[in-house]
Every structure is written in C-alpha cells, then in structure tokens.
Amino acid sequence: MSGAPIEFYFEFNSPYGYIAACKLGDLAAKHGREVDWKPILLRALFEVTGGRPLAQLPLRGDYMMHDFARSAAYHGIAYRQPDVYPFPPVAAARAVYWAKDQDPAKAGELGLALYHACSRDNVDIATPEGVAGIAANVGLDKDALLAALETDAVKNRLAREIEAALKKGVFGSPFIIVDGEGFWGADRLGMIDKRMQTGGW
C-alpha cells in the first residue's frame, strides 16, 4: 500500500508532538508513506481558535506536567523536559521549512534531530545558533541556514504555512492529517494505523 504523505503538524515545545515525531516515521514506512514535517506555532493557532497552553490551566496544567513523562515512558521514549521550558520555537520551525526547500528528505531528519535535542538531550534550540548547530550535525550548511533565518522569505514561509494549517483545521500539536482525515494527539497513532490499513475504522 502507498499513498500521499502523512501531514505532521507540531510545535517543538509540545512533548506529545515529540512522541508522535518518534513514532510516525516507522508508522508511515509500514504503509509505504512519507511524513511531511510541518512545524507550527501554537500561539499563532490559539489567537484564532481561542485555545490556551494546556500547561498553564488550573488542574490541567499539573496533569500535563505529570503526564508528559509517563506518556513518553509508556511509548518507550526517553523524554527530558529542557531546563528552559517553554522556549521560543520560531527559529527551529523556520529552519525545517528552509531545509525542505534544500532537500525534502532532510526536513524530517532535521525535525527529528531538533526534537531529540530539545525533548531528550536538554540542548537549547531557542536561538538560530542552537538550531544551526543541529542542522550541521545532519549535514546541512550551518552558515547558509543562519543567513536564511534572517530573510523575509523564510519568515513569511512559516507564517503562510500556519495560515494554511488553520484552513485545514489544525488547532493543536501533534495534529496529523492522513488522506484528509485529521487526528489530534499522540494517542491517535492506533487510529491512524487502522485508517491507513483499512480506509475506515
């Protein structure tokens, strides 16, 4: 079986997005699919949807902070919240779209490397320099990326992608679209698997 790429929307600050990031490659490969990495900024989505950062809500916030680590453990993933959390995820998000234009295959590699850095290795990816260091590790041109992150073209690209995501109904992270069906949350990988296998539920 094969089909259109799986659209993977996420914010780098989202630990549930990290769980999906770690699992989605194998799930896609099982069904002969690619993953299209699409970082977004939750703050920008929340301006439109009236959503709020879960971690800042009463009761819900305490639950989430406790749930991040146990959910990762349940999925067999090593998770370590970075010392600075939440951090500005803008540079990392822009870098993934820039990488996609250099070489689509590199976008996923960079996305996963950035996510490992901030969600497992306590490496700072809040700054262009931090992001560029990770990019160099996966064979991308560090200086070219640092220059690109200053350009309007790269800044506007992220803004356009977020606008397009909203039009597709994306309101959280992770949000995964398969053949037009959207799924919110790392809990939905089983449903996504079944959808690709049977086309239904």
Added chain:
Amino acid sequence: MSGAPIEFYFEFNSPYGYIAACKLGDLAAKHGREVDWKPILLRALFEVTGGRPLAQLPLRGDYMMHDFARSAAYHGIAYRQPDVYPFPPVAAARAVYWAKDQDPAKAGELGLALYHACSRDNVDIATPEGVAGIAANVGLDKDALLAALETDAVKNRLAREIEAALKKGVFGSPFIIVDGEGFWGADRLGMIDKRMQTGGW
C-alpha cells in the same frame, strides 16, 4: 490481581465518557477490580478550571463533532448523538449517586443504562421522568427515585461529589483514577491497562 475500585468520573453529555463507560467494566474485571461510577457536571468543573466545552470552540468544535462517531466506531461502539444535545445531565447524575446508596452494584448498572439511552438509543434522560424510566428498567424503584430527586440531600450529594472530584484534580470527562494516578480521555484505556498490570508504564 485485585485492588481498589477504579474511579470513573464522567458527564452524561460526553461521548468520550460513553466510550470509556462501555469499555471500563471489562477492563476492571480483567484486573479483579470494580468500577466506581462518579458522574460530574463539566460546567461546574469549568467554572474552577477555566475549561470550555470543546464542541463550542472554533475548529476544535468541528473536529470533535466529527471525531465522536469515528472514535466510537474505532472502539466498536454504536454511537448516536441524541436529537437534543447537549442536554441537562443533572437528574441523571443525581440518580446514579442515589442508586449507589440503595445498592452499590446498581449504580454502575444504572449509569451504563442511562449512557446507552442518551448515546446510542436517542432516549431522553434530561428529565427526572426520563431518568426514572431507565431506573425502573434496571430494577430500581421509579417512584422512590422521583421523590429522592426533589430532596436537598440528593442535590447536595452531587455538589459534594463534584467538589471532591476537583480536589482530586478531575477537570474533564472521562477522567479515570487508578491507585491515585489520574487519566484524562477515552484514549488512555491502554495506559490504564498497563498500569494495573505492571504498576508502571
């Protein structure tokens, strides 16, 4: 293995709660546990937590309405949104606590029968009469229930249960507590299963 009852918090308007209600009995029995049915009112929780009905939020609302039916189908459950939705779930919630005082085993039987009525059979459980009809079906005294629903004791009981739920960190439906660990959402039945099996993740 056996242990303390599984605390099952839910609101009758919550389709995800219905999925949990249909599955939790078998899951509990597998681990030699009982289910303690604890209906709550989301509106009362949201006053404290700042939460909002998901179905009323932009984008998220459309997603949820679509997701209810496919999630039920994924879990092999027949779901039919009642013609009047959302409906006042107060009488149904009070009835479950009243039943618990008559006979603890009847509380779960009534809870599941009420949930089937409103989430599968399009039967109105918004009124005391509707609720009492279902109660009679499971062998409870219809007239005694109708009289009880008018009493302050029964009204205060639900209010106290909601207050106690908030103190335990309950902020949504379904919310399931096993050995002090809280789980939000019907998606977490797999984690709950593993927790009861291994005591960890």
